[in-house]
Amino acid sequence: MGDNILIVHGGGPTAVMNASLYGTLKEAKKHPQIHKIYAAKNGIGGLLSGNLIDMSNIPEENLERLLYTPGSAVGTSREHLEPAEYDEMSELLKKKNIGYVLFTGGNGTMDTCGRFYKRCLAQKANINVIGIPKTIDNDIAATDHSPGYGSAARYIAQSVKEVCADVKGLPIHVVIIEASGRNAGWITAASALARDGNGLGPDLIYLPERPFEEEKFIRDVQKLLRTKTGIVVVVSEGLKDKNKVPIVDPVFEDGRAVYFGDVSSHLANLVIRKLGYKARGEKPGLLGRASVLLQSSVDREEAQMAGEEACRAVINGISGKMVAFRRASVNPYEISPFLVDIDKVMLCERVMPEEYINAEGNGVTEAFTEWCRPLIGGNLTEMVSFN
Known part of the structure; x- marks a missing residue:
């Protein structure tokens, strides 16, 4: 030896x-x-x-x-x-x-x-x-x-909370935030930890574990727009349709390495075209895995x-x-x-279990947030709104 x-x-x-x-x-x-x-x-x-x-x-x-x-x-x-x-x-x-x-x-x-x-x-x-x-x-x-996951989860939760505060202050558009995750929605799901009971938190969450239907997505957004004028949606970069085809063609593929297309921009443009409502896409990308703060x-x-x-x-x-x-x-x-x-372990991919995804397929359950919350290392920043 x-x-x-x-x-x-x-x-x-x-x-x-x-x-x-x-x-x-x-x-x-x-x-x-x-x-x-x-x-x-x-x-x-x-x-x-x-x-x-x-x-x-x-x-x-x-x-x-x-x-x-x-x-x-x-x-x-x-x-x-x-x-x-x-x-x-x-x-x-x-x-x-x-x-x-x-x-x-x-x-x-x-x-x-x-x-x-x-x-x-x-x-x-x-x-x-x-x-x-x-x-x-x-x-x-x-x-x-x-x-590695706990820090990425903290980043997405804190960042989504900040965007939600911004949108609550100027509620004029639908914001689509794209989170990392090829086939597993763990990071996307962690955005639910942004919810603080003060109206700050994502309105909709879409994970790659469930087939994504663009028409259902539009209906979900349209329903929310009846009572809200500013909406925050978090989606996975790996969203696929019922045939397991990515909703946006990947930019580059080499084995397991995939550079996904811009899902957030695609869905924002879909909202604009289908609903005639202002929308924008945001994509933290590498920032979500490199933040020490x-x-x-x-x-x-x-x-x-x-x-x-x-x-x-x-x-x-x-x-x-x-x-x-x-x-x-x-x-x-x-x-x-x-x-x-x-x-x-070898190439055995672990995805979100069914009990962590809500029945509508546009959010997560309390069981997930209870599981995830300890991993992010303490509470997120306290915020306030009088609006």
Whole structure:
């Protein structure tokens, strides 16, 4: 078994990806048998080219900054590996005397993690492999939730609340806010946390788990316009019709990487054409995963915990697992980490369950908001209206 450890980041970053990196680094330093701590520069590509960053002696002040730095401080990628490249990875690790590998990422990265683990078993390579979950989309299976989601949920909830205050002050249009989420509506649904009983909150929410009907959407908006002049609607970027065809053609597709068309602008234009009412689209995009000011403290702490747990497990000889969270208590909120077989995670997408979506398909249930609320790390900004 090699004495060095390697960290590999994969997929889209989050506001707390570096908190998991921090947790891993802090834990690895506690184990004297670990000589070097490496990170693959810019993900798998860096590993395959032998471009590794030595993280063993990073100054403490820079380590602490990781907790409040969004993105990936070592770089990430969405590269797809060919079968032969897994063998190449094994050889590179042997040359660097690396016996422990931690993959941090979402569904695609956990698939890579599982495939590499199986390749190591087949080759009888003495390398332990563990996955650290990371995704704003919250679509990784076998865990109550994933690090990265709580901060994205806080961002969308706070941002929607602010837009609702703006629209309440000048209620002259329908605003369509587009949230991230390819096939899973977890981020879109979190906008419901903006509701504060003071009239601030989204009027309608549409998730990709339900087929989207443009005519029903227009009817929903038209019904609200009978009693309100300003409306806020939150929609998922991944909305599809009953035939599972995106309501707006994607701009670019490459495997699992999809650049969606502008759903918010499309629906705003639909309102204008069909109802003759002023409408506009808004799309936070990357802002929703990169905001440190709206980072969830709970998310940050749990991301660090995931890094620590993974590092301890892999050094203690455990392999072929991913760190997951089990909710031990709802009120007070309490979670406990555990290890799940990587086979139960690999490209197994977790979508919103039916009990979290309202009967009309244009909102969420109280069961969802109760589940989600603890993850955003405290109350949103208090607001007031005399209108």
